[in-house]
Amino acid sequence: MNILLLRPHPGNDQFGLGPFFRIEPLGLEYIGAALLERGHSVTIADLRFRPHAAAWVRRSRPRLVGISCLHALEYDRVLEIAREVRRATPDAFIVVGGHAAAAFCEPLEHDDIDAIVIDDGEEVVPTLAEVIEKGGRLEEVPALRLKTPDGWITTPSLAGRTCLDLVPLPARDLVARHRFGYHCLLFKPVWLIETARGCPHRCSFCSVWQLYDQSFRERSIGAVVEDFATTGDAIFVADDLFWNNPSRSFELASALKRRGIFKRWILVQTRTDVICGNSGLLEAWRPLAKDFDIFLGLEAASDGGLAGLTKDAGVRESVDAVRIARSLGYGINGNFLVDPDWTEDDFRELWDFVALHGLQRAGYTVLTPLPGTEFYRKVSSRLAGQPWSNFDMHHLLWEPHLGAKRFFELYAETWRRSILNTSGDKSLMDWIRQVRPSQIPYIARVLWRTQKMMKPGAYLREYEVTRPCAAKSLPCGAPHAG
Numbered sequence: 016m017n018i019l020l021l022r023p024h025p026g027n028d029q030f031g032l033g034p035f036f037r038i039e040p041l042g043l044e045y046i047g048a049a050l051l052e053r054g055h056s057v058t059i060a061d062l063r064f065r066p067h068a069a070a071w072v073r074r075s076r077p078r079l080v081g082i083s084c085l086h087a088l089e090y091d092r093v094l095e096i097a098r099e100v101r102r103a104t105p106d107a108f109i110v111v112g113g114h115a116a117a118a119f120c121e122p123l124e125h126d127d128i129d130a131i132v133i134d135d136g137e138e139v140v141p142t143l144a145e146v147i148e149k150g151g152r153l154e155e156v157p158a159l160r161l162k163t164p165d166g167w168i169t170t171p172s173l174a175g176r177t178c179l180d181l182v183p184l185p186a187r188d189l190v191a192r193h194r195f196g197y198h199c200l201l202f203k204p205v206w207l208i209e210t211a212r213g214c215p216h217r218c219s220f221c222s223v224w225q226l227y228d229q230s231f232r233e234r235s236i237g238a239v240v241e242d243f244a245t246t247g248d249a250i251f252v253a254d255d256l257f258w259n260n261p262s263r264s265f266e267l268a269s270a271l272k273r274r275g276i277f278k279r280w281i282l283v284q285t286r287t288d289v290i291c292g293n294s295g296l297l298e299a300w301r302p303l304a305k306d307f308d309i310f311l312g313l314e315a316a317s318d319g320g321l322a323g324l325t326k327d328a329g330v331r332e333s334v335d336a337v338r339i340a341r342s343l344g345y346g347i348n349g350n351f352l353v354d355p356d357w358t359e360d361d362f363r364e365l366w367d368f369v370a371l372h373g374l375q376r377a378g379y380t381v382l383t384p385l386p387g388t389e390f391y392r393k394v395s396s397r398l399a400g401q402p403w404s405n406f407d408m409h410h411l412l413w414e415p416h417l418g419a420k421r422f423f424e425l426y427a428e429t430w431r432r433s434i435l436n437t438s439g440d441k442s443l444m445d446w447i448r449q450v451r452p453s454q455i456p457y458i459a460r461v462l463w464r465t466q467k468m469m470k471p472g473a474y475l476r477e478y479e480v481t482r483p484c485a486a487k488s489l490p491c492g493a494p495h496a497g
């Protein structure tokens with residue numbers, strides 16, 4: 016059967032560094048591998064490079080079209096693509112899946128979509144393809160929200176969590192034509208590798224543990240080593256929580272070394288307390304790449320702030336983790352969450368913390384109730400009418416405590432204190448001196464774009480344009496109605 020898998024362009028990405036992190040659609044590549052194994056003919060089209068879904072439909076003549084929806088900010092875009100596909104091929108079966116679709120599927124329950132996969136795709140999509148091909152009962156395909164003549168229904172769950180070794184390696188050849196388009200800032204091309212999935216922790220803003228019931232699954236060492244051995248020099252590790260299982264992580268590092276694997280760059284994401292308890296593990300991993308960066312969810316500058324996010328770690332761990340990682344030669348990138356309900360003092364506390372611990376490489380996002388979290392359920396009545404593209408963590412979804420104007424002044428000032436501010440401690444010339452001549456135009460573009468994040472007026476204009484109509488009639492500073 017001909018199957019077309021589509022990765023949408025996320026749409027509104029004018030704030031943040033989204034366009035400078037273009038990562039391969041690994042979920043679709045695993046699903047692609049599972050489908051190829053069953054003898055199907057699979058095309059993956061990355062619409063971030065060639066946007067017209069209808070052209071891909073004409074070329075691949077699919078009976079089944081899968082659209083991925085990784086982030087909540089993509090819901091509206093996914094619906095537009097489903098509409099375009101439906102017009103181009105009215106008889107094809109259209110299924111949507113991916114993190115945001117599985118974590119919160121309601122916005123996708125629309126006539127142009129036939130089903131939504133609410134669990135991992137590599138087990139469900141091949142079963143779905145088989146049932147469509149043989150004309151079986153769709154209600155028996157597990158883990159679906161399914162459109163029926165009587166409305167949307169939920170099919171039975173999978174028997175258990177999908178074993179990650181069900182599909183040992185992704186079908187990366189299916190995106191070979193886009194390989195040189197996948198990059199993280201200056202690292203190009205970049206490969207995305209998954210060694211484990213899920214997280215046992217319970218941070219209130221995160222939808223991952225809530226989707227996977229705090230489970231944590233690992234791929235076998237052999238499969239991961241093979242994946243590292245057959246990919247390129249710059250690796251983004253997709254794991255929600257790297258180094259979570261120390262003994263297995265030691266074993267993986269040894270197996271990679273035995274195979275002679277050495278990369279130019281590796282990026283992993285982990286928690287501060289994982290680093291504090293495992294400096295030996297970090298020592299074992301460090302020789303595996305020339306540059307090795309860690310992305311840390313630092314989130315808040317005080318124990319109270321961290322407790323409010325159910326982080327289950329304190330600022331002591333943040334400070335120690337940064338010290339340990341730096342002493343071993345890791346680069347630290349992090350992120351802090353800025354709460355719309357903050358006072359002026361909260362901003363100052365964050366600035367002082369960043370300055371004291373030299374965290375100017377960290378970034379900042381607006382604390383956002385992401386669909387699929389308890390936090391979202393609690394505040395959803397305040398969010399009525401918000402376009403989904405605003406759920407990118409750079410938009411305000413309700414009027415902040417300080418009023419939008421003052422909030423954005425302080426938010427922009429927070430960014431001005433980062434190394435991205437070319438009028439700050441690190442000038443444009445300092446950046447340019449660090450890169451090769453051929454990279455200068457690109458780094459100039461990145462910096463030009465990021466200066467916008469330091470301009471309160473840019474946020475304020477966007478806020479006025481994109482907030483729901485009902486809220487627009489309120490004077491600035493007045494709380495939004497329900």
Ligand code: B12
Pocket residue numbers: 025027028031033036037038039040041042043045046080081082083084085086087088110111112113114115117118132134135136137140207209213220221222223253254255380385386387406407408
């Ligand atoms: C890689 C990644 C990115 C990359 C690239 C994403 C991209 N555009 O391609 C970058 C770094 C750019 C990124 C950015 C952001 N991200 Co992101 N990202 C991830 C991450 C870490 C891994 C995704 C991945 O590839 N996993 C590995 C593959 C194998 O798994 P998978 O994608 O889940 O695929 C499986 C299933 O979902 C399903 N499936 C997947 N696709 C499909 C399609 C079909 C048709 C079907 C049936 C099934 C299916 O089957 C697959 C195989 O089992 C996830 C974490 C996560 N656990 O999902 C966060 C995550 C998706 N990101 C998140 C967020 C919040 C963001 C940002 C908003 C963060 C920010 N501070 O700005 C930005 C948004 C950028 C933008 N404007 O688009 C949140 C989303 C939460 C939500 N509910 O919306 C997540 C869940 C992280 C988190 N802990 O909260 N992200």
